[in-house]
Amino acid sequence: MADFDPVDNENTQGSDPGFQTSFNSINTLLNRWRDGTFGEIIDDWKWIFSYSARYKGAIIFYTFLGILSTSLGLVSSIASKYAIDIITGRQTERLALLLTIMISSSVFSMVFGNVISRITLKLSIRINNDIQADIFDKIIDADWLEISRYSNGDILNRFNSDIGTVSGNAISWLPTIVIAVYQFIATFAVIWNYDHVMAFIALGSAPFMILMSHYVVKKQREYGKQVRRMSSDMMTFEAETFYNFDTIKSFGIADIYSRKMREWQGRFRELQLTYNMFQIKTNVLLSIIGLFVQMLAFLYCLYLLWMNAITYGTMTLFLGQRSKLSSAFRNVVGIIPNFLNSSVSAHRIRELVDLPREVHIPGSSEIDAYMDDGYTVELDDVNFAYLEDSRVITNSSFVARPGEIVALVGPSGEGKTTMIRLILGLVHPDGGKVTIGASNGEQIEANAETRHLFAYVPQGNTMLSGTIADNMRLAKEEATDEEIIEALKIACAWDFVKEKPEGINSVVRERGRGLSEGQAQRIAIARAVLRDAPILLLDEATSALDVSTERQVLRNIVQQRPNKTCIVTTHRPSVLNMCKRVYRVMKTHVTELSEEESSRMAMDF
Numbered sequence: 001m002a003d004f005d006p007v008d009n010e011n012t013q014g015s016d017p018g019f020q021t022s023f024n025s026i027n028t029l030l031n032r033w034r035d036g037t038f039g040e041i042i043d044d045w046k047w048i049f050s051y052s053a054r055y056k057g058a059i060i061f062y063t064f065l066g067i068l069s070t071s072l073g074l075v076s077s078i079a080s081k082y083a084i085d086i087i088t089g090r091q092t093e094r095l096a097l098l099l100t101i102m103i104s105s106s107v108f109s110m111v112f113g114n115v116i117s118r119i120t121l122k123l124s125i126r127i128n129n130d131i132q133a134d135i136f137d138k139i140i141d142a143d144w145l146e147i148s149r150y151s152n153g154d155i156l157n158r159f160n161s162d163i164g165t166v167s168g169n170a171i172s173w174l175p176t177i178v179i180a181v182y183q184f185i186a187t188f189a190v191i192w193n194y195d196h197v198m199a200f201i202a203l204g205s206a207p208f209m210i211l212m213s214h215y216v217v218k219k220q221r222e223y224g225k226q227v228r229r230m231s232s233d234m235m236t237f238e239a240e241t242f243y244n245f246d247t248i249k250s251f252g253i254a255d256i257y258s259r260k261m262r263e264w265q266g267r268f269r270e271l272q273l274t275y276n277m278f279q280i281k282t283n284v285l286l287s288i289i290g291l292f293v294q295m296l297a298f299l300y301c302l303y304l305l306w307m308n309a310i311t312y313g314t315m316t317l318f319l320g321q322r323s324k325l326s327s328a329f330r331n332v333v334g335i336i337p338n339f340l341n342s343s344v345s346a347h348r349i350r351e352l353v354d355l356p357r358e359v360h361i362p363g364s365s366e367i368d369a370y371m372d373d374g375y376t377v378e379l380d381d382v383n384f385a386y387l388e389d390s391r392v393i394t395n396s397s398f399v400a401r402p403g404e405i406v407a408l409v410g411p412s413g414e415g416k417t418t419m420i421r422l423i424l425g426l427v428h429p430d431g432g433k434v435t436i437g438a439s440n441g442e443q444i445e446a447n448a449e450t451r452h453l454f455a456y457v458p459q460g461n462t463m464l465s466g467t468i469a470d471n472m473r474l475a476k477e478e479a480t481d482e483e484i485i486e487a488l489k490i491a492c493a494w495d496f497v498k499e500k501p502e503g504i505n506s507v508v509r510e511r512g513r514g515l516s517e518g519q520a521q522r523i524a525i526a527r528a529v530l531r532d533a534p535i536l537l538l539d540e541a542t543s544a545l546d547v548s549t550e551r552q553v554l555r556n557i558v559q560q561r562p563n564k565t566c567i568v569t570t571h572r573p574s575v576l577n578m579c580k581r582v583y584r585v586m587k588t589h590v591t592e593l594s595e596e597e598s599s600r601m602a603m604d605f
Contacts, residue, residue, distance in 0.1 A: 364449035374402025374563030
């Protein structure tokens with residue numbers, strides 16, 4: 001459902017309410033200047049201009065075309081005035097020349113306007129792609145703990161909406177200022193050249209708009225907040241409904257959700273209609289003011305015409321340019337809201353850009369030469385907390401060597417997944433060390449550069465829409481069909497995949513729809529097997545498998561690469577007798593269980 005935004009949506013508010021927003025934006029700028037935060041806006045725009053600078057040649061050309069188009073429009077209007085005077089005075093000797101000038105100016109103005117539109121679109125797309133590509137790289141490389149503080153929806157909103165706002169103004173903002181100011185000055189100068197009084201009448205509605213701006217913008221903001229809040233709540237309801245579609249159907253409560261949907265629609269409709277009535281009243285008042293100024297200009301022209309002070313052509317020029325002058329004035333003051341909106345969007349993007357980067361330790365790849373020998377994963381006296389004074393791991397040690405299956409067991413929520421994140425280098429200890437050790441004795445602290453040594457199967461359904469082969473090749477892009485089938489066999493998944501009409505090319509819907517939980521889990525394990533990394537992490541990855549399949553999968557994985565280091569987190573002790581060591585994670589401590597304790601846990605299961 002599209003957002004209904006009464007503040008930003010030009011189609012819903014008309015030009016004049018937007019004009020009021022410009023004056024309110026001036027007040028905002030003055031307030032930011034007084035409270036010392038204006039510098040933040042400048043910093044935001046410096047960041048925007050860092051992208052604009054890449055296209056300075058195009059910006060200059062765009063500005064030149066805009067000024068030329070505006071000039072030709074004025075020439076065409078003046079030529080029209082003289083053409084009318086010639087016709088009304090029955091002086092035809094210069095008519096052909098003036099018509100040629102008038103038509104040529106109009107055609108050139110139209111052509112240049114379209115050229116500008118084309119150039120603007122091309123540049124906007126290019127700069128949008130540039131910014132998105134840069135920001136995407138920075139988000140991907142952001143520190144996991146820092147980026148996880150933002151919701152996925154917020155990141156997507158910044159990545160799409162805010163970048164779109166910035167890219168739309170990064171190229172056009174400076175030329176728009178120059179062109180708008182030039183158009184206003186040139187139009188005002190043309191009218192002033194013929195009659196000073198008419199020049200001031202042309203701006204007659206401005207004082208009324210300034211007086212109304214505070215009330216109008218205040219009401220717009222109130223409605224805007226209500227609409228955004230309700231729109232957000234409604235979108236949350238819709239997303240949760242579709243995400244939990246299976247649960248809703250299984251409980252037989254689809255009719256309840258249908259009723260709730262209509263209730264949301266009713267409340268949203270009432271809010272829209274209420275705002276629409278306010279908008280109508282405001283536009284009527286502003287239209288009356290505009291009509292009054294227009295009639296005043298018309299009557300003044302009639303007076304001058306009656307007094308033989310102007311010609312019919314001059315009257316036509318006055319009335320036409322009065323409208324253009326008002327439009328030019330709105331364009332000039334309308335620059336300020338765009339200036340602020342782009343600053344806000346740039347600031348939101350910069351928050352993501354300025355997030356700490358992942359830790360990259362130079363020289364980490366030096367241990368790649370010992371991949372065939374396998375690696376030792378070790379945690380030495382590690383402390384870790386997501387939040388200050390709220391420890392998750394305390395003074396804990398752990399080791400898993402090549403050729404071993406090592407288990408992490410313990411109640412849910414005690415820190416098993418946190419251990420996996422520490423091993424992957426997604427988070428880093430507050431004390432102690434997490435290292436990857438090679439057979440030559442060299443140890444590298446876990447960081448982004450050691451992550452290619454891992455194959456990881458996280459909790460939950462990790463299937464993406466596409467074919468089974470597409471999902472498998474996420475781990476190894478160049479994998480052959482034969483390699484994919486072999487990995488599926490190791491994960492005990494080939495038996496059901498080969499029964500599908502298209503085999504590995506069978507389509508898997510979003511979140512693995514069309515597969516059972518156990519089937520989706522086995523394909524995810526097969527994907528990790530296909531990667532064939534020396535260290536395998538299984539985070540509750542066998543929870544949906546029966547005991548015999550679980551054990552067989554683990555045996556196959558160990559046999560695939562004898563020196564593979566395999567770390568398993570589980571609630572199920574059914575494979576503990578296959579493990580070299582078992583560690584229990586409980587009350588922030590990681591402790592190694594004795595063989596007797598491990599055997600007792602396996603027997604209890």
